[in-house]
Amino acid sequence: MKFKKIISLKSLIILGFVIAVIPLFLGVMYAAFAMRETAILGRAINYQVFAQTKAIRLVLQKSSDVERKARLFILLSDPALRQPYERESYENTRSAFKQALSELLKLHVDNKIALLANELSEKENLIYQQIMGSAAGDNASVAVNEAFQGLRESSNTLSREFESHVDHEFNELRQQSEILEQGLLIKGAVLLVVSFIFIVLLLIVLSRSMRQLDAAIRRLGSTELAEPIVVSGPTDLRYLGERLEWLRTHLMELALSKRQFIHNVACEIKTPLQEISEGAQWLASDAEAQGDAMRQSMALVLCANIEKLHTVSEELARYSQINAMSAIQHPQTVNLKEVLEAVIMDYQEPIAAKSLSIKKLLRPVAMSGVQEQLRGIIGHLLANAVQYSPVNGEIRIMLREAGGQVELEIEDEGPGIAPEDRSRVFEPFFRGKGMLDDANEGAGLGLAIVKEYVANHQGCVDIIDPREDQQGARIQVRIPLKEL
Structure with a gap:
């Protein structure tokens, strides 16, 4: 719990940055270290090979010098022809050869090369012994030639072996460079995968919190206040969720207060309206009995207005009880086409009074819902269409199933709804520019009740643009189909 309390959006962002940068830093440091080691090793090998190559070349050169001096010494084997410095020159050449071999062996060459170098030295010693023996009077020219041949072969073998080395x-x-490169790639890939996994986990945590916030805001915007708002994740996002939960409860309290107020108003004016209605009817009867036409006309106007107020009172009472009635009403399978046909039959009298034609495009749709509320949705929309349609007008009704939703459209040829009024026509008592005619005046709650009924079915209702060459109101209701 303490760990969760200290995790905020800021700390997660910093942690994500650190986790993303650390593997990159480690990868760069490892690559720099590996390249440094490889460079050091390469320089060491290059220096060693260069020194050994120089030493080998010097040994081979001195070996050729020894052979040349030895042959010259043999050619001048006659003491009368041999100069005193010839032996000294030969000895000096041998010393230089021995010194070159010694320098080569000091370089810690490969064992096989060291053995070949020693073998070359032994063969040179053999030549020297044979030459000195022949100088003493022994005839060993054949053996000396074979020794020279062996010296050359040993030199060639040493040269080839060194090249192979x-x-x-x-x-x-x-190979070490390739292994290092592979190791660098593997370690870099591992670090990248670790960073990627952590970043994905971080995005999952943040996206889950953002989705919860988005869903909560959408529910608040559509006045779906029944479900509590819970946001998990960083502390600051949880705090936002808590503030949204406070807003939800506050909106619920306001909505409850508004409905309670509307209900109280409807109940309070019901009895006085009834008494006023009885008084107005008595006045109308008394005026008729006395033959006072003016007083009778005024009484009848009063009765008509009282009847309108009575209708408003009933609508107020019904609107205030929508959510309370929804809690006790249970969904059932409803054939929406049959319900729509029944509502149209109920409105045949006002439809015939205006000589309206009904154009229907209805597909059979069965859905789970509250039949009374679904009937109320269709009834209020059709009542508005009939009320605002001109004489001899046409009302178009479409019902279909599309994309897992029920779509209901009702379109009339009346004055329509102004674009600036579309976002407010579903508010209680709102009257747009096309609804201000006294002849069409109603309670102003029809579309508000439609919105509440549709919201109870997790649907939405919108004012959409009329079809081409049309100007009336076109209202679309979409309700998701539930499993029956």
């Missing part, structure tokens, strides 16, 4: 060293360096 160099190739081997560089191959190992290349």
